[in-house]
Amino acid sequence: MATTVGGRTPPQQSSPGRAGGAGVPRVPAWRRKLRPYLLSVPAVALIIGILYAFFYGVYYTVLNYAATNPNPSFVGFENYASVLGDALFWRSAGVTLLYAVAATGIETVLGVAIALLLNRSTLIGKTFERLLILPLMIAPVIAGVIWKLMFNPQFGVLNHVFGLGSTFDWLSKDRALWSTILVDVWIYTPFVAILVLAGIRSLPKEPFEASDVDGASWFYMFRRLMLPMMWPYILVAVIFRFMDCLKVFDAVFVLTAGGPGVTTTTLQIGAFEDSITNLNYSRGSTYMFLLWIIVFITARYLVSVLGKAQRRAAGAGA
Amino acid sequence: MLRERGPEVALARELTPGQKRVTPASVVADLAILAWFVFSLFPLVWMVLLALKNDADQTSTYFRFSPTTANFGTVLSQRGQDLTSVDFGQAMLTSVLNCAGAVLVSLVVGIPAAYAAGRWKFKGSEDLMFQMLSFRFAPELMVIVPLFVIYNTLGVFDTKLGMVWVLQLVTMPLVVWILRSYFQDLSPELEQAALLDGYTRRRAFLTVALPLVRPGIAAAALLAFIFAWNNYLFPLILTDSAATTVTVAVTKYLGGGGQAYYNLTAAAALLGALPPLVLALTIQRYLVRGLSFGAVKA
Numbered sequence: 001m002a003t004t005v006g007g008r009t010p011p012q013q014s015s016p017g018r019a020g021g022a023g024v025p026r027v028p029a030w031r032r033k034l035r036p037y038l039l040s041v042p043a044v045a046l047i048i049g050i051l052y053a054f055f056y057g058v059y060y061t062v063l064n065y066a067a068t069n070p071n072p073s074f075v076g077f078e079n080y081a082s083v084l085g086d087a088l089f090w091r092s093a094g095v096t097l098l099y100a101v102a103a104t105g106i107e108t109v110l111g112v113a114i115a116l117l118l119n120r121s122t123l124i125g126k127t128f129e130r131l132l133i134l135p136l137m138i139a140p141v142i143a144g145v146i147w148k149l150m151f152n153p154q155f156g157v158l159n160h161v162f163g164l165g166s167t168f169d170w171l172s173k174d175r176a177l178w179s180t181i182l183v184d185v186w187i188y189t190p191f192v193a194i195l196v197l198a199g200i201r202s203l204p205k206e207p208f209e210a211s212d213v214d215g216a217s218w219f220y221m222f223r224r225l226m227l228p229m230m231w232p233y234i235l236v237a238v239i240f241r242f243m244d245c246l247k248v249f250d251a252v253f254v255l256t257a258g259g260p261g262v263t264t265t266t267l268q269i270g271a272f273e274d275s276i277t278n279l280n281y282s283r284g285s286t287y288m289f290l291l292w293i294i295v296f297i298t299a300r301y302l303v304s305v306l307g308k309a310q311r312r313a314a315g316a317g318a
Numbered sequence: 319m320l321r322e323r324g325p326e327v328a329l330a331r332e333l334t335p336g337q338k339r340v341t342p343a344s345v346v347a348d349l350a351i352l353a354w355f356v357f358s359l360f361p362l363v364w365m366v367l368l369a370l371k372n373d374a375d376q377t378s379t380y381f382r383f384s385p386t387t388a389n390f391g392t393v394l395s396q397r398g399q400d401l402t403s404v405d406f407g408q409a410m411l412t413s414v415l416n417c418a419g420a421v422l423v424s425l426v427v428g429i430p431a432a433y434a435a436g437r438w439k440f441k442g443s444e445d446l447m448f449q450m451l452s453f454r455f456a457p458e459l460m461v462i463v464p465l466f467v468i469y470n471t472l473g474v475f476d477t478k479l480g481m482v483w484v485l486q487l488v489t490m491p492l493v494v495w496i497l498r499s500y501f502q503d504l505s506p507e508l509e510q511a512a513l514l515d516g517y518t519r520r521r522a523f524l525t526v527a528l529p530l531v532r533p534g535i536a537a538a539a540l541l542a543f544i545f546a547w548n549n550y551l552f553p554l555i556l557t558d559s560a561a562t563t564v565t566v567a568v569t570k571y572l573g574g575g576g577q578a579y580y581n582l583t584a585a586a587a588l589l590g591a592l593p594p595l596v597l598a599l600t601i602q603r604y605l606v607r608g609l610s611f612g613a614v615k616a
Contacts, residue, residue: 027519033440035434035438035519036434036435036437036438036440036443037434037440037442039430039431039433039434040430040431040434040435040443040446042426042427042430042431043427043428043430043431043446043450043490043494044431044446046427046486046490047446047449047450047453049483050453050461050486050487051449053461053464053465053468054456054460054461054464056464056467056468057460057461057463057464060463060464110354113350114351114354117347117350117351117354118351120344120347122344122347122348122351124348124351124352124355125351128351128355128359130599130602131355131358131359132355132358133598133602133605134358134359134362134595134598135358135361135362136598136609137544137548137594137595137597137598138362138548138591138594138595139547139548139549139550139565139568139590139591139594140548140550141548141550141565141568141569142548142565142568142587142590142591143361145568145569145571145572145583145587146361146362146364146365146584146587147361148572149365149368149580149583149584150361150364152580154377155376155377155378155580157364186357186358186361189354189358190358191609194605194606194609195606195609195610195614198606198614198615199614202615233614236610236613236614237610240609240610243455244455246457247455247456247457247458249458249550249551250550250551253550254569254572267457268457268458268459271457271459271463272459275459275463276463276466276555281463281464281466281467284459284463285460285463285464287459288457288459288460288463289460291457291460292456292457292460295455295456295457296452299452299455
């Protein structure tokens with residue numbers, strides 16, 4: 001159907017067509033009820049296609065499927081026992097959790113601080129605000145490449161600028177995890193900042209004026225008014241960040257590939273090694289399914305927290 | 319809804335009394351925000367500088383170089399391909415086609431679903447939306463490992479078709495969630511008026527609702543394009559050489575023959591980073607809403 005999307009042309013009054021006296025087209029009730037379902041059919045089909053692969057992956061977890069074993073057999077919960085009994089799995093779960101908590105925590109504090117500072121709308125803030133999102137829009141893997149060059153002990157710029165000499169290794173056993181978290185902070189702090197800044201700018205100003213008249217201090221206003229009102233915005237950012245951290249892969253993989261040793265092997269990197277490097281599909285899938293369960297439970301929990309915060313903020317804003 | 323300048327001017331006055339005067343607090347605040355931007359922008363500036371260095375200067379950490387644009391040519395040339403075994407220009411073209419294809423499919427499939435979910439409350443609607451969102455948060459490998467096997471049997475491994483299909487995991491949730499929030503904001507009375515005037519539902523949708531959410535569609539499409547472009551894990555595993563994308567091509571410079579060429583690595587990184595950066599700056603007004611899946615309306 002040729003669509004003339006161009007304009008808001010006035011509808012022709014003159015063609016009632018099959019429409020009744022009032023001009024309302026008579027569409028049978030069952031068709032009207034069915035309409036949203038029909039519109040959703042393509043999307044549902046696509047979802048089913050993706051879920052098919054997902055359930056295939058779940059099916060792998062009860063097989064002993066690997067590239068070396070192309071005719072797998074049913075092994076029950078053997079993979080789960082093997083993965084859950086593997087110290088490496090718990091190690092990478094710990095690494096992932098530490099990464100997620102540290103990165104999300106630092107990004108939230110910095111992001112809120114940046115949002116508050118940009119909200120002052122000074123010359124510096126106005127000049128640079130547009131550039132705030134640049135690190136966020138670069139592919140995380142490319143950000144990893146840039147930082148890997150900067151971390152280079154011999155030719156990298158960081159050791160030179162900070163006068164650390166050519167022996168200081170940012171990606172050594174002790175520092176690698178914190179260096180990858182630093183890169184995560186570099187990429188994703190703007191995400192928190194722009195969400196919170198948008199939140200601050202949408203707050204009603206009356207409560208602030210009122211408490212200013214009452215002589216409240218800046219800190220009191222921040223603590224008692226601003227923070228409760230922008231809490232839902234902060235939480236949205238925290239939820240997105242925490243969930244993404246749980247499945248972190250790109251930048252870490254480029255920077256360290258999980259090393260040195262297993263110091264930066266996050267769950268998804270561990271699963272990558274099992275299923276792609278070692279071609280043990282069943283074990284890798286088990287890794288991933290366990291991570292998926294963690295993500296799912298976290299998601300449910302965080303979303304309920306968000307709901308509560310929104311209700312609380314609605315109370316505070318009223 | 320797209321308020322650009324809100325009450326922040328008044329708010330700023332409340333929160334920083336006397337901001338026009340220079341106080342110690344205001345100086346500290348200025349320095350703090352400046353410090354962030356130095357930290358935030360330095361790697362990018364450094365990448366650009368490194369990409370412009372010639373082979374002799376590339377390992378020097380001093381600011382001593384005679385700028386050259388030859389590196390970009392090298393990356394795109396046969397020599398770049400010899401160093402990394404990847405044709406960078408081809409990879410960029412593949413990325414463009416993959417992402418455009420994926421976004422197009424998502425729009426065609428997603429707009430009706432977003433409209434239905436935004437306009438009517440119907441059984442299963444919330445489940446559908448939650449399912450979409452769960453794709454956004456699901457660990458990619460959960461689907462990639464079985465897809466790796468399925469693709470090999472279907473013969474779509476290392477093809478653009480396979481990539482367009484798997485990229486739906488990235489583009490589809492974005493498109494549907496963002497556009498649903500736009501359709502929800504649209505007053506149903508506009509379409510009701512059109513219906514009263516004898517328009518069919520379809521025409522009311524095409525001539526009234528759709529044009530009004532055009533900014534939303536553009537923002538969702540571009541943001542989906544950016545995220546599809548930036549994706550790494552899917553092409554890393556589901557393509558080999560025929561359908562390699564730009565993100566994989568950039569990382570090839572870290573190993574093998576490209577290893578010692580930091581200037582070429584930076585040039586490749588810059589080429590790969592530029593399209594998303596340019597697109598992001600053009601849709602900046604809509605970014606907050608897009609990045610939060612419609613949850614935060616700036």
